[in-house]
Amino acid sequence: MKALVLIGGFGTRLRPVTYAVPKQLIPLAGQPMLYHVLDLLPSDVEEVVLATGYKAELIDAYVRAHPTRFPVRTVAETEPLGTGGGMKNAGGAMSDPFYLLNSDVIAQVDLAAMARAHAAKRALGTMALFEVDDPRPYGVAALGPEDRITAFVEKPEPKDAPSRWINAGLSVWDRSVLDAIPPGRAVSFERETMGGLLARGVFGYRLPSFWDDAGTPERLLHAQQLLFDAGRGGAGGVPPGALGSGPVAAMPGASARGASFGRYVTLGPNVIVEPGAHVDNSILMDGAVVEREATVVGSLLGPKVRVGAGHRVQGQVLGEGAVA
Ligand code: GTP
Secondary structure (H helix, E strand, O other): EEEEEEOOOOOOOOOOOHOOOOHHHEOOOEEEHHHHHHHOOOOOEEEEEEEOEEEHHHHHHHHOOOOOOOOOOEEEOOOHHHHHHHHHOOOOOOOOOEEEEEEEEEEEOOOOHHHHHHHOOOOOOEEEEOOOOOOOOEEEEEEOOHHEEEEEEOOOOHHHHHEEEEEEEEEOOOOHHHOOOOOOOOOOOHHHHHHHHHHEEEEEEEEOOOOOOOOOOHHHHHHHHHHHHOOOOOOOOOOOOOOOOOOEEEEEOOOOOOOOOOEEEEEEOOOOOOOOOOEEEEEEEOOOOOOOOOEEEEOOOOOOOOOOOOEEOOOOOHHHHHHH
């Protein structure tokens, strides 16, 4: 099978960081969000096609410099085509069936088992679903016998939500769904296309364990915690000469001699945390500097952010080059 990964969104909820960097390149537990998504794919996947748009050139460059287990090809949109338009634009050479993945979710899921369930039910589509307390920000499925999806409501009002089982952004589709998407314009697959496909057999696949949408600052840090707790943190550990038991992921060139750490921290490439500084539950991107005796808690620091000596940053998202 091949996989199509949607990675063309603007990431507005993670601004200002996403003004400079697409959210899928934000490191979580030591590697970019995108690479955690690719880690979910079975090793026999033949090819991954990235449907890019916003900041396509940065994603292209990163993927070329950091090869994955799979051959990866990018197909860029010249204007945003939405999820359905992106599928249509980049999906021409997909396998039948194919995996369709959002690039901003973290999960524990056996996608090969999901593909087997898809084949066994002779489904047109099989969509991973996750149960949440508040389904309002998501696409919500109504489920019938054998978990057949009987209705799908995108971002419903509470009274209109048919269940608490939401689209987890991981699915398997027969290639014929691409014929249901009009070419050459922006299309929301969830709002415009899905409804018309349900009668042809779309099934839910309930995820029993963790899932998160890493698209907001709070969820991003929560997603990082889940990844660390599941042992899926990459990179270094607490850097040499620093205090703390972690988990901390220090990427190449990060240094923090004399600093101390709480839990769940990623230090991106070439980050410097100076002596006496303290960092807890945060993500510091490439080249960020936390000066002496400063404190960073529950925050996302974009590339080259500088936190001045003795300053405290808590619960903030700071864009590239900001000074705090
Ligand atoms: P927000 O602006 O913060 O909502 O983030 P987003 O732009 O990523 O939107 P959302 O989280 O709803 O997108 C879900 C998935 O679809 C993500 O993997 C996006 O990258 C992807 N996506 C959204 N819009 C497009 C698009 O126009 N083209 C492509 N190729 N992918 C898209």
